[in-house]
Amino acid sequence: MAQHSAQLIACHYCDLLQREIPLKKGRSASCSxxxxxxxxxxxDSIDRTLAYTLAAAVLLVIANVFPIFAIEVQESSSAxxxxxxxxxxxxxxxxIISLLVFLTTILIPALELxxxxxxxxxxxxxxxxVGHTFILRMMRIVKPWGMVEVxxxxxxxxxxxxxxxFKVIPGVALWSFGxxxxxxxxxxxxxxxxxxxxxxxxKPAAEVAA
Amino acid sequence: xxAIAESAAGQGLCSCHVCNLVSRRERVSGPAHxxxxxxxxxxxxxxxxxxxxxxxMAAYILYVPANLLTIMETGSLFSYRKDTIISGVVELWKTGxxxxxxxxxxxxxxxxxxxxxxxxxxxxxVQRRSRWRPRQRTxxxxxxxxxxxxxxLDIYVVTLLAALVRFGAVATVKAGPGALAFGAVVVLTxxxxxxxxxxxxxxxxxxxxxx
Numbered sequence: 001m002a003q004h005s006a007q008l009i010a011c012h013y014c015d016l017l018q019r020e021i022p023l024k025k026g027r028s029a030s031c032s033x034x035x036x037x038x039x040x041x042x043x044d045s046i047d048r049t050l051a052y053t054l055a056a057a058v059l060l061v062i063a064n065v066f067p068i069f070a071i072e073v074q075e076s077s078s079a080x081x082x083x084x085x086x087x088x089x090x091x092x093x094x095x096i097i098s099l100l101v102f103l104t105t106i107l108i109p110a111l112e113l114x115x116x117x118x119x120x121x122x123x124x125x126x127x128x129x130v131g132h133t134f135i136l137r138m139m140r141i142v143k144p145w146g147m148v149e150v151x152x153x154x155x156x157x158x159x160x161x162x163x164x165x166f167k168v169i170p171g172v173a174l175w176s177f178g179x180x181x182x183x184x185x186x187x188x189x190x191x192x193x194x195x196x197x198x199x200x201x202x203k204p205a206a207e208v209a210a
Numbered sequence: 211x212x213a214i215a216e217s218a219a220g221q222g223l224c225s226c227h228v229c230n231l232v233s234r235r236e237r238v239s240g241p242a243h244x245x246x247x248x249x250x251x252x253x254x255x256x257x258x259x260x261x262x263x264x265x266x267m268a269a270y271i272l273y274v275p276a277n278l279l280t281i282m283e284t285g286s287l288f289s290y291r292k293d294t295i296i297s298g299v300v301e302l303w304k305t306g307x308x309x310x311x312x313x314x315x316x317x318x319x320x321x322x323x324x325x326x327x328x329x330x331x332x333x334x335x336v337q338r339r340s341r342w343r344p345r346q347r348t349x350x351x352x353x354x355x356x357x358x359x360x361x362x363l364d365i366y367v368v369t370l371l372a373a374l375v376r377f378g379a380v381a382t383v384k385a386g387p388g389a390l391a392f393g394a395v396v397v398l399t400x401x402x403x404x405x406x407x408x409x410x411x412x413x414x415x416x417x418x419x420x421x
Contacts, residue, residue: 008232010218010225013348015416017218017232034348039230071374072274073381078374085373089265091370092330094385100393101343104362133247137228144382144400154366160310161302161371165286165381195228197246 009038044196049187050120057113057182063176064106068155071166081173087096102145111186112146115139116187121200132200136193143168149181217409217416218231218252226251255407259333265337265402266329272394273326280386282368287380294388295319295364317363318392325361325399328354332406339414351408361396 007020011031023029023041030037035040063082070079080088082105089098115135122129129135155174162168218225224380225232226244235242235251242251280292293301295318302311328350333346369386375383 007410008218008223009230010223010232012227013352013408014344014412015217015219015225016344017216017221017223017229018410026375034345048235060257066368069374073377076377076380078376080373085369088373088376089369089385092385094372094389097365097369097385097393099395101365109301133228134251135421136247136251144355144404147362150360150362151366153317153360154363154370157310157314157367158361159302160307160375162374163366164305164307166375180384193229197231201246 011036011038011047039087040192042190042192042195043192045192046123046199048190050124052114052186053113053120054072054188056180056187057117059176059183060109060113063173063180066172066176068167068173069159069162069175071162072169073166079169079171081171104145105151106159108142108146109148109180111142112139112184115142116191119196120189121194128200136196146184148177148184152177152181177182217412219409219413220416221252224251224253226394254409254413255405256417258405258407258410259337262329262402263406264392265398265405266326266333269398269402270326272391272398273322276388276391276395279388279391281364281392282371282389283382283384283386284375285379285382285384292386295392298364314363316365317360321357321361322397322399324397325354325358325403329402329406332411336410341414344411346412348408351403351406351411354403358396358400361399362393365393365396 008017009020010017011034011037014031014034016030016031016033018038020039021029023039025041025043028037028040034129065081067079067081068085072078083102086098086102089101115138119129119132119135119139153175159168159170159174223232224235224248225414226247229244229247231244231246233245233251233409235253244251244390277295281295282293282298284291291301299311299315299319302314315400332347332351335342358377368383370391371383372385375381385410
């Protein structure tokens with residue numbers, strides 16, 4: 001490994017080569033040329049991210065099991081959960097859209113949380129996660145496609161559209177998706193790849209000491 | 211930050227997009243891997259401009275049916291209507307849901323247009339090796355990256371309504387073919403913005419300083 005370049009960092013947006021400087025807790029360093037955030041010194045990054053992730057995983061399960069909302073019209077009623085909506089669209093011959101919704105709101109958010117737990121849980125107990133390089137690479141590919149926050153806004157828009165013609169009863173999943181959106185934002189804000197690598201790079205030294 | 215006033219690539223250094231490690235590339239050509247995490251290394255994303263153009267062109271073509279075709283069919287005992295994206299927004303505005311109308315307008319009309327126009331501008335400026343306002347152009351790219359996902363809003367609304375409102379003759383909502391085209395535009399523009407390499411914006415300035 002190139003030791004001489006250990007404290008060098010290149011901006012991902014403009015490729016300006018810079019030297020890392022120590023940061024106070026909770027502060028971030030931005031590129032002196034284009035202003036992009038280079039890295040942050042997140043407070044207790046691994047512990048906090050793990051806590052938010054585990055909480056988000058519980059909410060994700062609740063959000064997918066319970067109905068989002070129900071509507072009533074002339075004695076008959078209809079309720080759906082997210083997977084039910086995906087399946088219903090599939091049956092209406094809109095398979096591609098159905099698949100897109102399934103990927104962006106169910107599979108990828110679940111994958112995001114699973115990879116995060118897979119990575120952080122061993123790190124928390126000072127172990128090296130199995131296949132951590134693969135996990136980190138996958139996390140980067142998967143991340144832009146998780147769209148829970150957009151789905152939540154979609155639910156609110158649907159709710160308003162429905163109230164004009166139906167009696168709408170909000171379900172447990174609606175609130176769960178709200179909580180999930182907040183927790184996923186907290187995960188994104190507290191996670192720092194840099195801290196993960198600091199922990200991974202330190203690992204051999206810690207083993208020798210022990 | 212202590213700036214060294216030069217790009218990493220200009221020094222023969224490559225930064226890993228997965229773990230951020232800056233390392234020296236032994237060979238200038240051929241495949242290289244990050245010494246820390248093993249991800250493949252590139253000075254710049256390979257074929258960035260060509261791939262981005264290809265995806266963007268596909269998005270432009272599909273943008274036409276996305277706006278002309280029906281995205282949602284609503285039927286009830288008293289009325290039957292077919293809505294495109296624009297007529298859907300107009301209908302929301304007319305029925306008095308102004309806040310929702312503005313949100314849908316931004317997500318479904320402003321953002322896709324912003325993405326298409328911005329990426330075209332960025333690609334043309336990079337190909338002409340323009341040195342015009344690199345900081346603003348980088349900021350524009352970050353904006354495109356950040357807001358791109360929000361145009362999925364209409365797809366989710368159609369999905370939820372089509373799944374929920376199924377009362378036969380009393381009230382039915384169906385997704386239309388426009389939804390497919392629109393979904394494709396969102397995915398294609400997201401892929402296009404991922405292919406674009408913002409570091410290309412800064413390369414012409416770098417050459418100037420280090421001939």
